[in-house]
Amino acid sequence: MIRVLIVDDEALVRAGLRMILGPAEGIEVVGEAADGSGAVAAVAGHRPDVVLMDVRMPGTDGLTALKEVRRAAHPPHVVMLTTFDLDDHVHTALRHGAAGFLLKDTSPRDLAAAIRTVAEGSAMLAPRVTKRLIDVFAGLESADAVRARERLSVLTGREEEVVRALARGLPNAGIGRELAMGESTVKAHVSSALAKLGLSNRVQVALLARDAGWG
Structure with missing residues (x-):
């Protein structure tokens, strides 16, 4: 419940x-x-x-x-x-x-x-x-993008792929199909990215990725 x-x-x-x-x-x-x-x-x-x-x-x-x-x-x-x-x-x-x-x-x-x-x-x-x-993110200044990419640089290559897909609004199932991985693996990569970036949910990760121009 x-x-x-x-x-x-x-x-x-x-x-x-x-x-x-x-x-x-x-x-x-x-x-x-x-x-x-x-x-x-x-x-x-x-x-x-x-x-x-x-x-x-x-x-x-x-x-x-x-x-x-x-x-x-x-x-x-x-x-x-x-x-x-x-x-x-x-x-x-x-x-x-x-x-x-x-x-x-x-x-x-x-x-x-x-x-x-x-x-x-x-x-x-x-x-x-x-x-x-x-609309808001379309007008972000380049300095914000640079700072965002610096934060995201801690991710592994596979985590980056997942975060890029997440920034495009794909659900876990869609990310899994696109990247040929199971949903549990997608969730694990999202959780790992959250921990490395010090964020609490996938919306914040998506916003950061959009800051970096990954959307």
């Missing part, structure tokens, strides 16, 4: 998300919080697997809470929620370890699928958010 915590300052939004996720197979809503400080306390109390957290909240906002939550000994996967497809905080949230970024108009089926995806250790971005990131 995937344990989910809902964080949003609007009670109606929290109630709506709870209603959507209630019937979802394999998902249990274990708690709610109305702001970022409440989210940090609720994570400690409920030990959720996944946190659905609004970006913009009064008091302690979602980005601040995200940083605190990710410092926990066993941090949950955090999916940030927003009503804006051009939210300026997308890039910052992903840099701070968010496992996903979804719009609040995401369909119930896609929301449940996103929770299952991030609970398994993968990432989930709304299509419009992905488009925004591509």
Whole structure:
């Protein structure tokens, strides 16, 4: 059972998300919080697997809470929620370890699928958010690319191939087919790359690879 915590300052939004996720197979809503400080306390109390957290909240906002939550000994996967497809905080949230970024108009089926995806250790971005990131990275300065390539230089040749494929948005199965390796081997290379780079999830690896121009 995937344990989910809902964080949003609007009670109606929290109630709506709870209603959507209630019937979802394999998902249990274990708690709610109305702001970022409440989210940090609720994570400690409920030990959720996944946190659905609004970006913009009064008091302690979602980005601040995200940083605190990710410092926990066993941090949950955090999916940030927003009503804006051009939210300026997308890039910052992903840099701070968010496992996903979804719009609040995401369909119930896609929301449940996103929770299952991030609970398994993968990432989930709304299509419009992905488009925004591509547009941002298209304008990166060359100095950023140089620094990114220097960080990535610690990878082995095979790890680099996997990360390059990951940066193009391929799932593990697709990477395995392209590089003629099993999914378990792909996962092992991704885990090794994460450890060497000091990153917490594959979204961060993909962003770094895009910085380097590998996308």
